[in-house]
Amino acid sequence: MAEETKPTKIIDARGSYCPGPLMELIKNYKQAKTGDVISLYSSDSGTKTDAPAWIKKSGNELIGVYDRDGYFEIVLKKTRQ
């Protein structure tokens, strides 16, 4: 991930299963400010597709989905109010 998109908040939802990580993401998203960058760590395979789909559908920016060591990281930028 590029330096300029350093997350404002990291949610470590590793070990939690669907729908846990996505719910954590939405909960934190609602508390975040426009422009905040939220990074979600998850080891649940459903989240890998569900979270990016939610980010796009909600009209926010999906910065990336990254495979990490034994988990993956999904990064969103809150672009909506």
Added chain:
Amino acid sequence: MTDKLSLLLVSGTSDKLMAGAIIASGAIANDMDVDIFVSFWGLMEFRKGAAGKVKLSYDGKDIEKEVLQKMAQKKIPSWIDMIRQAKEVGNVKVYGCAMFADLMDLKKDDLDPIIDEIIGVSQFVAMAKDSKMTLFI
């Protein structure tokens, strides 16, 4: 107007209650409001302190031991915690069925605070009538 999902939960086993909780969460992620109407064995599980026991429906009896072990190992949250989380994240309301509550002498105070109100079936049908989806689980 926000789209809405209406769920009717009648079963008291974890597999079915969990299915309801997961679908409610999915609805929240799709920007839907959720109304959950709980009756019969479902409502018995919403009594204060009753939700801790994990049991499966008859369909799952042959693999119950394995499923329960895996759920414990993987620390799967309980269905009631999933509904609590869905309520924190979105607009989820849980209603107890007045008929069954009367039948079993259950007052709102006997039920977990997750239950917003005890209502009659016609109120639930009115909610379901305005919903995009209604599921009976």
